Amino acid sequence: MGAMADDTRRNPDGECDGAAMLAAFRAAAFSLPGYLWTAGPDGRVNWMCDSLRACLAGGGEAGEDWGGLVHPADRQRITRLWAEALTKGGIYEAECRMRSASGEYFWHLIHATALHEPGGGIAGWIGSNANIHARKLAEREAGRARSRIWALSRVFMLIFDNEWKIRQANPALQRAMGWRPDEIEGRDLLSFVHPEDAERARETLQRIARKEVVEGFECRVSTKSGAYRVMDWEIVPDGGLNQAVGRDLTEQHEARRELERTWALSPVLKFVLRPDGGIITVNPAWSKSLGWSEPETLGRSIYEFIAAKDIPAMRARLRQEQGPAATLGLTMLTRQGEERDITWTSIFDGGLLYGFGRDVTAERRAAAAAAAASAERERVWTSTNDLMTTMEVDGRLRAVNPAWTRLLGHAESDLLGARALSFVVPEDRGRVMAAIRALSQGEAMRNLECRMIDQAGRRPLISWSADPQDGYIYMVGRDVSAQREAEEQLRQAQKMEAVGQLTGGIAHDFNNFLQGIKGSLELLSKRLARGETSGLERFISIAAEAADRAAALTHRLLAFSRRQPLNPKPVEVNPLIASIEMLLQRTLGEHSELRLELQEDLWRVLCDPNQLENALLNLAINARDAMPEGGRLSIRTGNVTFGKAAPGGLAPGEYVCIDVTDTGVGMDADTLAKVFEPFFTTKPVGLGTGLGLSMIYGFARQSNGHVEIDSAPGRGATVRLYLPRHDGEPEEELAEEEEAAAHDETPGSETVLVVEDEPLVRGLIVETLTGLGYTALEAAGGPAGLEILQSRQRIDLLITDVGLPGLNGRQIAEAARLRRPGLKILFMTGYAETVVIGEGRLEPGMDLMPKPFTMEALAARVRQILAGRA
Numbered sequence: 001m002g003a004m005a006d007d008t009r010r011n012p013d014g015e016c017d018g019a020a021m022l023a024a025f026r027a028a029a030f031s032l033p034g035y036l037w038t039a040g041p042d043g044r045v046n047w048m049c050d051s052l053r054a055c056l057a058g059g060g061e062a063g064e065d066w067g068g069l070v071h072p073a074d075r076q077r078i079t080r081l082w083a084e085a086l087t088k089g090g091i092y093e094a095e096c097r098m099r100s101a102s103g104e105y106f107w108h109l110i111h112a113t114a115l116h117e118p119g120g121g122i123a124g125w126i127g128s129n130a131n132i133h134a135r136k137l138a139e140r141e142a143g144r145a146r147s148r149i150w151a152l153s154r155v156f157m158l159i160f161d162n163e164w165k166i167r168q169a170n171p172a173l174q175r176a177m178g179w180r181p182d183e184i185e186g187r188d189l190l191s192f193v194h195p196e197d198a199e200r201a202r203e204t205l206q207r208i209a210r211k212e213v214v215e216g217f218e219c220r221v222s223t224k225s226g227a228y229r230v231m232d233w234e235i236v237p238d239g240g241l242n243q244a245v246g247r248d249l250t251e252q253h254e255a256r257r258e259l260e261r262t263w264a265l266s267p268v269l270k271f272v273l274r275p276d277g278g279i280i281t282v283n284p285a286w287s288k289s290l291g292w293s294e295p296e297t298l299g300r301s302i303y304e305f306i307a308a309k310d311i312p313a314m315r316a317r318l319r320q321e322q323g324p325a326a327t328l329g330l331t332m333l334t335r336q337g338e339e340r341d342i343t344w345t346s347i348f349d350g351g352l353l354y355g356f357g358r359d360v361t362a363e364r365r366a367a368a369a370a371a372a373a374s375a376e377r378e379r380v381w382t383s384t385n386d387l388m389t390t391m392e393v394d395g396r397l398r399a400v401n402p403a404w405t406r407l408l409g410h411a412e413s414d415l416l417g418a419r420a421l422s423f424v425v426p427e428d429r430g431r432v433m434a435a436i437r438a439l440s441q442g443e444a445m446r447n448l449e450c451r452m453i454d455q456a457g458r459r460p461l462i463s464w465s466a467d468p469q470d471g472y473i474y475m476v477g478r479d480v481s482a483q484r485e486a487e488e489q490l491r492q493a494q495k496m497e498a499v500g501q502l503t504g505g506i507a508h509d510f511n512n513f514l515q516g517i518k519g520s521l522e523l524l525s526k527r528l529a530r531g532e533t534s535g536l537e538r539f540i541s542i543a544a545e546a547a548d549r550a551a552a553l554t555h556r557l558l559a560f561s562r563r564q565p566l567n568p569k570p571v572e573v574n575p576l577i578a579s580i581e582m583l584l585q586r587t588l589g590e591h592s593e594l595r596l597e598l599q600e601d602l603w604r605v606l607c608d609p610n611q612l613e614n615a616l617l618n619l620a621i622n623a624r625d626a627m628p629e630g631g632r633l634s635i636r637t638g639n640v641t642f643g644k645a646a647p648g649g650l651a652p653g654e655y656v657c658i659d660v661t662d663t664g665v666g667m668d669a670d671t672l673a674k675v676f677e678p679f680f681t682t683k684p685v686g687l688g689t690g691l692g693l694s695m696i697y698g699f700a701r702q703s704n705g706h707v708e709i710d711s712a713p714g715r716g717a718t719v720r721l722y723l724p725r726h727d728g729e730p731e732e733e734l735a736e737e738e739e740a741a742a743h744d745e746t747p748g749s750e751t752v753l754v755v756e757d758e759p760l761v762r763g764l765i766v767e768t769l770t771g772l773g774y775t776a777l778e779a780a781g782g783p784a785g786l787e788i789l790q791s792r793q794r795i796d797l798l799i800t801d802v803g804l805p806g807l808n809g810r811q812i813a814e815a816a817r818l819r820r821p822g823l824k825i826l827f828m829t830g831y832a833e834t835v836v837i838g839e840g841r842l843e844p845g846m847d848l849m850p851k852p853f854t855m856e857a858l859a860a861r862v863r864q865i866l867a868g869r870a
Contacts, residue, residue, distance in 0.1 A: 628662025
């Protein structure tokens with residue numbers, strides 16, 4: 001090109017002559033290296049050097065359209081660029097593949113410059129080709145390497161534009177974050193950044209927009225699953241694009257956080273010391289255990305925190321300056337002036353001492369306490385008067401304390417290995433054997449009393465408690481002989497006091513009733529003696545009322561003693577309460593409210609329904625008297641189930657609870673302790689017998705139930721009556737039949753035997769039966785009655801008192817039924833003994849009538865029995 005410049009000619013106006021330049025270029029081309037060529041104004045090649053012609057296919061003849069020599073994949077681009085150059089008349093440069101004489105394609109760098117005519121038109125083109133095939137192959141291989149790096153690298157690579165839109169992300173980023181390429185590309189870069197890191201990310205992107213290179217930018221980037229990964233980015237601006245390379249630091253951050261958590265949360269005390277004992281760092285456990293904060297600790301000497309007696313040991317450890325880990329126990333001083341026992345494990349590393357301490361203060365104190373407790377137990381084992389033993393599950397004594405020898409006189413050598421039963425009196429061995437079996441099955445035992453055999457021939461009563469544990473039975477026994485004797489003496493004294501109180505109350509009330517009866521009879525006798533017959537009914541009524549009140553008193557006494565005659569039946573409690581609701585309301589009066597809360601599906605109970613009604617009526621009367629200004633009485637029912645902790649010694653099982661609560665004045669503790677005592681009352685003299693609650697108590701216990709009271713002054717009282725559940729069906733009502741029988745005046749023709757040792761009672765019964773048309777036979781006692789029963793005399797009904805001297809009523813009945821199996825029997829009694837009613841129910845064909853009774857009631861009952869309706 002330099003030779004061409006020297007030979008250039010100018011026209012008279014000073015402009016270059018393009019044609020002359022082309023001629024000069026061609027003349028000089030033979031002396032220039034490379035592939036040179038010229039073309040006309042239309043772009044057609046009109047000359048090329050020999051070396052270029054030799055390298056192109058077909059010789060590259062002058063005037064040939066080079067488009068046919070260009071690789072088809074490059075042809076369109078080259079044609080477009082050449083056309084633009086022809087139009088503009090500037091410089092043309094392009095890379096393309098051209099077919100060689102061998103038919104292969106080689107890369108050429110084509111450069112051409114337009115030569116202009118004086119008038120401005122294009123005179124032609126001069127150009128050159130350079131073979132860049134080797135460079136292009138190298139570039140292609142480098143591109144493939146970059147692609148492999150892009151695809152296979154575990155480093156994250158990202159390309160985004162200046163508008164923060166993601167153009168491309170390498171597969172490593174896609175694999176780690178879970179996003180597909182189409183879910184990443186085109187999205188705003190900030191949409192993947194954690195909201196808390198977004199502001200810092202925005203500031204960083206603004207720096208990149210100012211063409212700054214960013215290194216070490218960390219932020220959290222969201223994965224497709226919604227989690228975040230911590231990324232460290234290096235970002236380099238590159239024209240209109242930005243190249244970002246990132247590393248995933250999530251695991252490193254987690255490890256660092258875990259290390260920080262371990263340091264911060266570990267209960268182990270940690271320190272780092274210089275060789276002179278200066279403290280470099282401590283963890284929070286140091287402050288938590290010793291009370292010294294980190295600022296109060298750092299920079300100070302470790303010796304300031306160690307008790308004086310242990311400082312030499314710490315100095316010796318620091319002087320070692322190297323060696324294996326060592327354990328050292330030190331007494332450390334707390335900020336509060338206390339001492340803590342710390343066991344340190346320490347090791348040297350890099351000239352520093354690293355210590356790891358465990359606070360063993362509690363352990364050492366517990367060990368000391370355990371030793372003291374063991375010594376205390378040993379003193380108790382040796383000095384106590386209670387019998388202590390460790391026993392095998394088969395009942396053999398494994399260890400005994402000295403009290404066995406002191407109390408029972410047996411030497412320890414005679415006791416060890418022997419069976420415990422051999423030291424129990426024969427009468428109690430059955431109960432003890434059953435208890436040992438239960439203990440061997442894991443059940444604890446409390447307060448089992450049995451009599452033991454001692455060397456002196458005494459039989460002390462021992463109360464045992466035992467627990468099975470770890471394959472052995474541990475037992476403690478206390479001699480309660482003197483205690484039980486004192487309790488028995490106390491019970492006798494209390495019993496005599498109660499009998500005195502009871503007899504005094506009975507005498508007082510019965511004297512009043514007898515006064516009414518005797519006075520009425522006396523006046524009646526005087527009137528009759530004077531022949532006055534008018535107005536006598538009043539005295540008869542007074543005497544009858546007094547007798548009825550006396551009968552009611554005896555029933556209350558029998559109820560308290562649990563010896564009243566009951567007629568238990570399956571009872572539906574809710575309907576029974578509903579049936580007496582009006583009566584209860586009238587009893588309370590108009591100023592008090594009655595509220596019933598009856599549980600649905602209430603269980604059935606077995607009791608005497610009349611006695612249950614009486615109990616509820618008595619409670620209503622007590623509530624009325626406790627609420628003189630009015631109030632509310634609530635009666636609730638419910639089903640309850642008790643386990644071993646049943647109230648009042650009830651057996652575990654299912655019960656119906658009748659809860660009666662008033663809003664009255666309540667009772668104090670002293671009153672509550674006496675409420676079930678007979679004749680105890682808080683009412684004024686003459687306004688109460690003091691037998692209402694005692695009757696309820698006796699009824700509940702006789703029905704295998706329980707009653708309890710909860711009260712306090714000013715907050716009313718609650719009475720809970722528990723009756724056991726009964727699964728039987730309710731009996732059919734016979735009220736109508738009984739009422740009809742009660743009005744049946746039809747005379748009888750049957751034969752009735754009356755056995756009664758009281759002549760007055762026997763005479764009244766015989767006279768009543770004879771008056772009704774029955775044949776009445778009588779006997780004054782059991783043997784006489786049994787003699788009649790064993791005869792051939794016709795007998796349709798036996799009426800017998802229970803409490804006969806010699807043979808009682810039940811014995812007579814059993815003997816009679818051996819001879820007369822279908823004989824009907826009516827017992828009379830002032831109380832019901834178990835010999836009469838057995839387990840609470842009479843045998844078929846038997847009936848019971850409590851004394852006292854009216855002759856009319858007796859007649860009705862006899863008619864029912866003989867008619868088969870009883």
